[in-house]
Amino acid sequence: MSNRLSGNEAVAYALKQINPDVMGAFPITPSTEIPEYFAQYVADGEVNTEYVTVESEHSSMSVCIAAQAAGARAVCATSSAGLALMYELLYVAASCRLPIILACVNRALTGPININNDHSDSMGARDSGWIQIYAENNQEAYDNFLMAMPIGETPSVRLPVMTCMDGFITSHAVENIELLETDVVRRFIGEYNPEHYLLKKENPLAVGPYDVSSYYMEHKVLEAEAMKAAKARILEVAAEFEKISGRRYGLFEEYRMEDAELALVLIGSTAGTAKAAVDKLREEGVKAGLVKIRVFRPFPGEELARALAGTKAVAVMDKSEGFSANGGPLFAETRSALYDLKNRPYMINIVYGLGGRDVNTEDIEKVFGRLANIAATGEIGPVYTHMGQRSKEENA
Amino acid sequence: MATNDMVEIRWHGRGGQGAKSACLLLADVAGLAGKFVQGFPEYGPERMGAPITAYNRISEKRCTIHSNIYYPDYVIVVDESLLDSVDVTGGLKEGGAIIINTTLSPQEMRPRLRGWAGKICTIDARRISEEILGKNLPNTPMLAAVVKVSGVLDAERFLVDIEESFKHKFADKPEVIEGNMLTLRKSMAEVLVG
Numbered sequence: 001m002s003n004r005l006s007g008n009e010a011v012a013y014a015l016k017q018i019n020p021d022v023m024g025a026f027p028i029t030p031s032t033e034i035p036e037y038f039a040q041y042v043a044d045g046e047v048n049t050e051y052v053t054v055e056s057e058h059s060s061m062s063v064c065i066a067a068q069a070a071g072a073r074a075v076c077a078t079s080s081a082g083l084a085l086m087y088e089l090l091y092v093a094a095s096c097r098l099p100i101i102l103a104c105v106n107r108a109l110t111g112p113i114n115i116n117n118d119h120s121d122s123m124g125a126r127d128s129g130w131i132q133i134y135a136e137n138n139q140e141a142y143d144n145f146l147m148a149m150p151i152g153e154t155p156s157v158r159l160p161v162m163t164c165m166d167g168f169i170t171s172h173a174v175e176n177i178e179l180l181e182t183d184v185v186r187r188f189i190g191e192y193n194p195e196h197y198l199l200k201k202e203n204p205l206a207v208g209p210y211d212v213s214s215y216y217m218e219h220k221v222l223e224a225e226a227m228k229a230a231k232a233r234i235l236e237v238a239a240e241f242e243k244i245s246g247r248r249y250g251l252f253e254e255y256r257m258e259d260a261e262l263a264l265v266l267i268g269s270t271a272g273t274a275k276a277a278v279d280k281l282r283e284e285g286v287k288a289g290l291v292k293i294r295v296f297r298p299f300p301g302e303e304l305a306r307a308l309a310g311t312k313a314v315a316v317m318d319k320s321e322g323f324s325a326n327g328g329p330l331f332a333e334t335r336s337a338l339y340d341l342k343n344r345p346y347m348i349n350i351v352y353g354l355g356g357r358d359v360n361t362e363d364i365e366k367v368f369g370r371l372a373n374i375a376a377t378g379e380i381g382p383v384y385t386h387m388g389q390r391s392k393e394e395n396a
Numbered sequence: 397m398a399t400n401d402m403v404e405i406r407w408h409g410r411g412g413q414g415a416k417s418a419c420l421l422l423a424d425v426a427g428l429a430g431k432f433v434q435g436f437p438e439y440g441p442e443r444m445g446a447p448i449t450a451y452n453r454i455s456e457k458r459c460t461i462h463s464n465i466y467y468p469d470y471v472i473v474v475d476e477s478l479l480d481s482v483d484v485t486g487g488l489k490e491g492g493a494i495i496i497n498t499t500l501s502p503q504e505m506r507p508r509l510r511g512w513a514g515k516i517c518t519i520d521a522r523r524i525s526e527e528i529l530g531k532n533l534p535n536t537p538m539l540a541a542v543v544k545v546s547g548v549l550d551a552e553r554f555l556v557d558i559e560e561s562f563k564h565k566f567a568d569k570p571e572v573i574e575g576n577m578l579t580l581r582k583s584m585a586e587v588l589v590g
Contacts, residue, residue, distance in 0.1 A: 004427035006420075115439060137462070169462050173436035174423040176458065272460030356439075360463035 005177050007135070007170035010142035011077070011103045011163075012037035017185040018149070019047045020101075021072035024060030026053070026082065029115045030167035031105035034077035057082040061089035061100075068098040069207040071197030073149065075100065079167055080107035083121045087128070093160045094129025095223060096208050099152030100160040102130070103145060106268070106319075107167040108355045116356020117167040119267065120320040123329050129223055131161040131230050132297040136253075136271045138175050140294075141165040143247060146180070149189050150237045156229040166269040168356065184244050231298045251300035253292040254307055256282060260289025262371040263308060263345075265334050266317040267293045270352070270359050277364035288368050293330065301337035308338060312375040313346040315367050317387075319353045327351075327384040346374050352387035363387060402455035403548045404465045407538075408484050409474035412444040414535030418474075419450035421561060422539055428557040429549055432458045447482055454548050470546050472538050473497060474521070485512040495541050495587070497521040497534050502590020517545050519587040528579045529572075536576055540583035551584060 005013065012034050015023070025035040042051045050072075052063045057078050064074035078086065083104060093100050109120040122132060131151060135141040141163065148161040165171055180188075196205050211219055231251065238249040253271070256278050257263065264274055271292035281288040291307055293300075308314055316335070318328025326332070331349035338344050350367060353359050367387075374380055405422075409415025416437040423435025434453040440446065451465045467487045473496040478484060485494060493515035496505055502516040509516065521537035529536075543554050558580065562573045 002427075004424045004433060115441075137460075166462075168439055169436070172439075173434055173462070174420045174427075175434050176427055176432055269462040272462045275460045358464045360466065361461060 001179050001181070003177050003179055004174050005138055006033070006172050006174050007138040007141040007165045008033035008105065008172065009037060010138045010177055011145050011165075012041070013179065014142050014145040014185075015075060016041045016047055017180070017182045018073075018075075018146070018189055019186075020049055020075045022050045022052065022063065022067035022074040024052050024054060024063030024067075024074065024076040026055070026057050026060040026076075026078070028057070028079050028082035030107055030117075030171045031077045031079040031082070031103065033171070034103055034105070057085040058089060061086040061093065061102075064100045064102075065089060065093050065096065065098055068093070068100050069096060069198045071194055071199055073192045075102070077103040077105065079105045080109050080121045083125060084109060087125065090125055090128040090130060090160075092208060095219070097158040097223070097226070098160060099149065099158055101145070101148045101152065102160065102162045104162045104164045105167045105171045106164050114355040115167070117169050117269075118319045118354045118356070119164075120354070122162060122164050123320040123322065125162070126297060126329060129159065129227065130297060131157075131159050131227070131234075131295070133161065133163050133234075133295050134267045134293065135163065135165040135170060136269055136292060137170055138165075138173065139177050139247070141170060142177060142179070143241065143245065143249065144294075146185060146188065147234075147237050147241050147249070149192070150240070151230065151233050153192055153194075154233050155195065157226050157233050159223075159226050159230060164268075169269040178245070178247075180245060188240070188244055227298045231295075231300065234295055249294060251295045251303055252307070253294060255290040255292065257289035257291065257307060259287055260310070261287040261312045262368055262375060263289045263291060263311045263314045264317060264364070264367065265291045265293065265304070265308070265314060265330065266319070267296065267330060268319060270317070270319070270364075273359060273361055274364045277361040277368065280361065281365065281368055286368065286372065296330070299333050299337070301333065304334060305337050305341055308345060309341055309343070311345040313371040314348075315371055316347060316349050317367070318349060318351045321351055321354060331384070346378070346380050347383075348374070348380060349384045350387050351385070357388065359387070401457070402453055402459060403470070403546060404468045405452040405454070405470045405472065405542060405546070406465050406468040407450040407452075407472045407474065408478050408482055409448055409450070409535070410444075410478070411446045411448050413474050414533060415448060415472075415474045415538075416450045418535035418539040419452055421558070421565075422452050422542070423454075424561050425554060425557045426452075426454045426549055428560065429553055431455065431549075434459060438464055447478055468492065470495065470542055472542050474534050474538050479508050483510070485509055488512065488514065490514055493517055493545055493589075495519065495538065495545055497538060499523070502588055506590075516590045517541065517587055518590070519583060521583065524582055524586065525579055528582065529575050536579045537583035540580040541587040544584045544587050545589065555580060
């Protein structure tokens with residue numbers, strides 16, 4: 001059915017259709033509307049979720065961990081500093097192999113304090129053992145959330161899933177959306193029947209005990225293997241989802257990449273803006289293309305290398321700084337993934353859009369202009385730069 | 397980078413005046429009419445009275461662009477005092493129009509618009525809303541004005557669709573629907589085009 005919803009409304013609606021057992025609820029801009037709308041569904045009796053209001057995000061994630069360990073389906077939503085306050089618990093959730101689902105509405109991580117979008121919050125949690133799936137728009141935010149449980153809960157994976165969307169740009173923008181019928185969603189999600197859980201009387205289980213050095217590493221390797229196994233499961237679930245929705249998803253989306261010589265790699269809502277720029281450049285005869293990363297964890301390195309193998313110059317665009325002094329996190333992954341290619345394209349990194357800095361089609365066209373120049377001359381220039389910086393004189 | 401079959405609208409208001417709500421409502425109603433829509437606010441520090449901006453894209457094909465709007469077809473000024481502090485006509489297309497909530501006529505407003513030579517529309521949104529709704533709620537009159545001036549939606553269809561939308565929005569206070577509908581009709585009739 002067709003509707004018009006913001007990204008936050010879409011995720012809240014997905015939650016209503018899923019009817020999870022437990023929600024750990026604590027508000028933070030711009031994710032606040034998710035627990036807010038969901039609270040209305042709870043109050044109206046449209047779901048029978050145990051809605052647990054807590055005093056911090058550390059506690060909302062703790063609620064999710066306890067509930068999921070007890071054999072329930074648990075969900076929560078957060079942004080920015082809220083995700084940072086969950087940091088320790090993110091690792092606990094992943095290492096306990098609890099497939100909790102978290103809606104991360106991406107917002108700059110302080111400081112200076114800022115409520116607007118970039119990816120510094122979830123990128124900071126990229127090594128916590130959570131699967132991370134990013135959305136371009138409200139439709140993808142809804143679809144990704146529906147796919148999260150079947151991915152995370154499968155026995156070969158058993159990992160928590162973070163579905164990410166851009167704060168305000170996606171979370172607060174009303175756009176057209178196609179919603180699935182609730183009975184179709186419930187059949188797709190299915191029942192959650194974990195093999196082991198805390199309160200199973202036939203086989204009671206301890207969750208989260210101390211792990212000694214002689215076993216710890218084996219457990220971490222199992223976790224790493226689960227993350228590798230998630231890649232195949234994500235594609236399986238996408239194929240099942242296509243059957244009920246008609247919408248196709250992969251680990252990333254290739255846009256006009258068939259014969260592309262100049263390509264962007266980026267994540268999130270800017271992909272839509274970049275598609276418009278690619279279309280314009282294609283009309284002008286420029287062989288431009290775009291790869292939009294949907295799944296950042298597990299990182300689709302081999303697949304990405306194949307997708308970019310025929311290009312001459314690639315700009316990887318990071319919406320978080322990273323402070324590595326060597327480029328942003330998406331750049332590090334992408335450049336590493338391409339190392340084994342026989343003919344590697346030239347690669348640059350552009351950090352953009354921090355703290356809600358707007359990016360329009362003209363900004364993207366300028367990036368392609370730089371790539372065209374690099375492809376023509378072989379001169380890369382500075383590898384790692386920041387988009388649209390004021391000059392020193394303007395800053396003064 | 398608007399295509400010919402896309403209308404782009406920029407709203408200027410102050411926090412608390414309902415510019416964002418009107419923007420999202422326009423997106424919803426245009427969607428009901430079968431259009432592809434975007435309605436989104438631009439947030440800074442959130443506080444009552446601070447200048448806020450909101451945007452609409454209404455098109456025949458889905459628009460994937462997710463940037464702010466720099467070259468709008470229409471600009472709506474919900475609070476006249478913003479004319480002194482915000483460059484409201486910045487980027488406004490030559491063939492477009494600015495719609496201002498004011499007691500003054502379009503001719504009287506022109507000197508305040510920094511050389512804007514295009515179409516100016518005015519409406520006394522405060523008076524209309526106070527007369528009918530008993531409160532200064534300027535966003536509903538401004539919404540009616542932009543639909544009338546832009547022609548982006550068929551006016552009669554718009555009134556039918558928005559009544560449906562109000563029935564959902566005001567499910568727990570249906571008594572306000574009639575007043576809002578009356579406000580919309582009166583505003584469409586009263587907007588001055590200069």
